[in-house]
Amino acid sequence: MLKKENFTEEHIRDLQSASHRDPLLLERSVYAFGLLEAITRVGMPFIFKGGTCLMLLLERPMRLSTDIDIIVAPGTDLNTFIEEAGKIFPFVSVEEQVRKGKNNIEKRHFKFVYESPVMERSIYILLDVLFEDAKYKRLIAKPIKNELILTDGEDLTVQIPSVESILGDKLTAFAPHTTGILLNSNKDMEIIKQLYDVMTLIEVAEDFTEVRETYYSLVQDEIAYRGLDIGPGDALRDTYNAAVSIASRGKVSKEDYVSYLQGLRDVRSHIYVENFSAEEASKRVPVVMYLVACLLKNVPFEKDIDSAAYLGAGFISDELKALKSLRKVAPAGYACAVKADRLLNE
Structure with missing residues (x-):
């Protein structure tokens, strides 16, 4: 599981020193994994997809990504899962971002708010939820673990599409x-x-x-x-x-x-x-x-x-x-x- 030290300015500055990348991008990438772990801990059934999933799927992160994109089965009742995940450290609140879609895709969007140690103000990580039956040929289980985040104890795992x-x-x-x-x-x-x-x-x-x-x-x-x-x-x-x-x-x-x-x-x-x-x-x-x-x-x-x-x-x-x-x-x-x-x- 993720250690609390992930969510400190010291850890973000260490990543910045090693990578010479924007500290806010690094911070938001780390906190995105905090959100991923939060929705996993509350038992939400989902498939993790999108650019951020590549940071787990590949041998090492190649591109920084700061949103969490998931697929859930049509009809899934998210409200309790979202409410409970929003109570898990480092997040202080959660709110739904209502968008008017331009097509027939059923989606919901949630802002998980945290207090940024780098910027010293409130910032959010976006959870994008797509309601559909997944059509990936193959899914695999991956631990929430990579070189950006500090972990100890048992790693939680998520379902993600294979590389192919x-x-x-x-x-x-x-x-x-x-x-x-x-x-x-x-x-x-x-x-x-x-x-x-x-x-x-x-x-x-x-x-x-x-x-x-x-x-x-x-x-x-x-x-x-x-x-x-x-x-x-x-x-x-x-x-x-x-x-x-x-x-x-x-x-x-x-x-x-x-x-x-x-x-x-x-x-x-x-x-x-x-x-x-x-x-x-x-x-x-x-x-x-x-x-x-x-x-x-x-x-x-x-x-x-x-x-x-x-x-x-x-x-x-x-x-x-x-x-x-x-x-x-x-x-x-x-x-x-x-x-x-x-x-x-x-």
Whole structure:
């Protein structure tokens, strides 16, 4: 279980010294796990999803995330659970944040308030609750434990989607004209958070059949929620086009890239383990192009690619010629782009 020392300025400053990251972001990430443990302690039945769950799922936290997103079965009575969780240290109160939804998704939102040791004022952690039957292919149990938080005694565990299942979910969220967080909605950084998570998860995923099955299950719901007259292939093409724009650093889809670039700049403070940049994103994002091409063409995703075998290859698609500079600076990215191009155009 989490130790009370987690919720002290000393602990947050220790994390700041080690990571050179914003102390308030670090604090809110730690307190988010306080909220996760609180709703677990009161026996609330839920599945933990979203960006914060990756901080437990992966070997170490890669991106700081400060909200708790959960799924509960339709008809679940939350009120008693919420009331009891709000009484657990470090929280001092809880209130519901009523929002008017723009689609048919049933959600509730709760602010869990605490007294910030860093800012010396009241701050809240948001709990987002989605009411639906989970469609992840596989769930696993994970202890509430990582390098940001101090624990002792028995660790509490939560149910979260597997790496492959959450990757399928995150792919639906990185589709900025269709099923994902939309462009021109003042959420540039949120779009790039989804991209960063997708790239991170691809590195550790193993069963890409599970990724495919989860994606096709979830994307149909996202399309229906939004009342879109499209199919899964259109959403995948949207993801592909966004990846191409970022790989080309705006030579393709220049207007969209203005938003992507702003998101790439803003997200840097949220990346815990590395100095992420637009240049780094352009080198790594072709793996997303390749995965999407595999999903579109229903072919296996090859994780280990001999980059040298593709250095002499050119592109079939004219727009991908804007990616030719990757040949020198990112051979692995170039190889992924070539493979994606061949799958979609040969």
